[in-house]
Amino acid sequence: MKKVLKLLAVSLALAIFASTATITASAEKIEFTDVDKTDYFYPAVQWGLDAGITQGVGDNLFAPDGEVTRAQVVTFLWNMAGKPDLTATETFDDVEKGSWYETAVAWAVESEITAGTGEGKFSPDTICDRAMCISLLYRMMGAPMDGIDLTATAGLSEDTLLEEMTMEEFGNALMLEMITSFHQQNIIEDVAEGTYYDLPVIWACLNGIVTENNTDVSEERILFRPTQPCVRKEMISFLYQTKLMQDAANAPAEVYFGDYVLPIPQEYFMNELLSYEMFGLIDDDEYEGEDEVAIIVSERASKEAAEAMGEDTEGQGELFRIVRVGEDRLHEMLTEDMSGIRPFAKDEKGIYYLFCTPTDVRYVRETAEKMKEDIDRWTELNSWANEDVIDGILAHNYGLLPVSFTNTMLDMYLARIAYSKDIKYTISAEAYGPLGAGDFDGTRYAEYLLGGNFVRIDDAESPAGGYVELNFTDEGVRYDFFIEDQNLVRELRDGHTAFYRRAVDGNVTNTEAMEGWYFALAEQTGKKEDYKEIDPFLGEWTEEYAGRGVMTITKSVGLMKADIEVRWPGSAFEIGTWIITANLAEDGNLVYSNGKSTITQFDEYGKGTVIKESSDQSGTMELNEGKLVWKTDDGEESSFVKSN
Secondary structure, eight states, X not given: OHHHHHHHHHHHHHHHHHHHTTOOOOOOSOOSTTOOTTSTTHHHHHHHHHTTSOOOSBTTBOOTTOBOBHHHHHHHHHHHTTOOOOSOOOOOTTSOTTOTTHHHHHHHHXXXXXXXXXXXXXXXXXXXXXXXXXXXXXXXXXXXXXXXXXXXXOOOOTTOOGGGSOHHHHHXXXXXXXXXXXXXXXXXXXXXXXXXXXXXXXXXHHTTOSOTTTSEEOSSOEEOOTTSBOBHHHHHHHHHHHHHHHHHHHSOEEEEETTEEEEEOHHHHHTTOEEEEEOOOOOTTTOOSSOEEEEEEEEHHHHHXXXXXXXXXXXXXXXXXXXXXXXXXXXXXHTSOOXXXXXXXXXXXXXXXXXXXXXXXXXXXXXXXXXXXXXXXXXHHHHHHHHTHHHHHHHHOTTOEEOOOOOOHHHHHHHIIIIIOOOOOEEEETTTEEEEOTTOOOHHHHHHHHTTOEEEESSOOOOSSOEEEEEEGGGTEEEEEESSSTTEEEEEETTEEEEEEEOSOOSSOHHHHHHHXXXXXXXXXXXXXXXXXXGGGOEEEEESSSOOOEEEEEEOSSTTEEEEEEEEEEETTEEEEEEEEEEEOTTSOEEEEEEEEEEEEEOTTOOEEEEEEEEEEEEEEEEETTEEEEEETTSOEEEEEEOO
């Protein structure tokens, strides 16, 4: 075991050197004339400039080979720390009042990064060697290895039962073994054990702060060159690699559920605050869409407390679970109360993922005193679960697309119209009075309204004027969609009044959708013959000459509106798409002012990336001798013919 760990220490250091050398910068512009994109320190300089770490030496120069002074180094560190405010202003005899480095020096003293060079001096103009630079950086990062007892035995051997060690115990033992390996095998030839910079250099090696570019590294040996002056390109590289280390340390751990990952805060993962139950999911090709648990995440302390008291640990401390369902099952669920259940994503095969939290408290401790002592941690874990988990999953999984459904009473009634087909309703407005649904399929209209994500409004008032009424007579429930405030809905049920508002803006308001639904019913019953004025535009149209563009026009859920989609391949790997909602104007043309266009570029694997997007398109669609002419307000014109 020890031999393996010694080899691990060496291989880890070399692997870090190799991996960090491939980092590239995202910036396009070279800010300094003496720094080239091919320079290993280019990303570090660009980062330093953007982050306010350095502004160069003037005349658009960075001076990469210039030697750094002690004043410059502490200023770099102070800038990197975010220029924190001071509670003290202690300084040195040789630190000039009002100088550009005075505050940085005072901060470094207060933060115990430096105590000066002795006899009340800081020596700001003294050239800083590499050992001092890495040591000052190490202290700024909290001197993380200083607390390790180097005289202790690591405790790792072939017989060690790792499952009996905590993550912290294992981490300390592993770190001690690595330090011992560095010393015994003389991995860094010019850094002697016991020097003031011994641990800082080992720390820098293990964390990728020294690389094959800013240090002499080969497969055979590492030479840190501790007594040589540190130059600006090396110093900015040390700082940049430290920033990358911090990013990696702050990056969440990942726990898998099926093909996807659940990001876990490092603190929770390393301190083993959570317990995970992961389930082998049915292959997508065989999955039938019923409820299937992917993962259950619980507070470990609650489970351990329940076990200590001899209780069943199932469900104890549960924070949340991820469940997946098929579309039919989701539709069924949407018609019912979904307290504690939130659909949040859909994968590429149309399977939905639900975030489910218990509706009862699962917090367990052996005593009331312990319950009170740990309540803040339980509250913190619940806040993380309910506020951060869904966003984290969506951010870390390319194959999951976000979805959103609310579950108000209005949502449940609309879902029953769309999916269960077991409910009778009428729609009423001034034009023709109440119209029954009969055999009319209102799915399209109900689904559109469901997509608005209704939220309850506690302080709303009924506006003046009329409304479109959606009435469930048999159940004593009515919803009024107001003409004046077109996204406000009033619920009348059991003698109580409630208000809802659309949370997601659409091209068609709530009331417009209800008007469209109402007049579609009127058209079916023959009461509104002129509702078919938009029909000649409907269908699929093909570009008349090149034959590449395809336009599809369908009736919108809004009154006298059309939904238009145009797909126009620009090349074998590029497609332009226009999504338009147009109104039927008095002159008989379709007019739009909110068209959205996107250009998507595809790679050889079929993965698309939007490279251009615009939402200020406007224009008209005109019928002319059987052809459809698309005119944009910026002067472009295309002719389409009806597809066979």
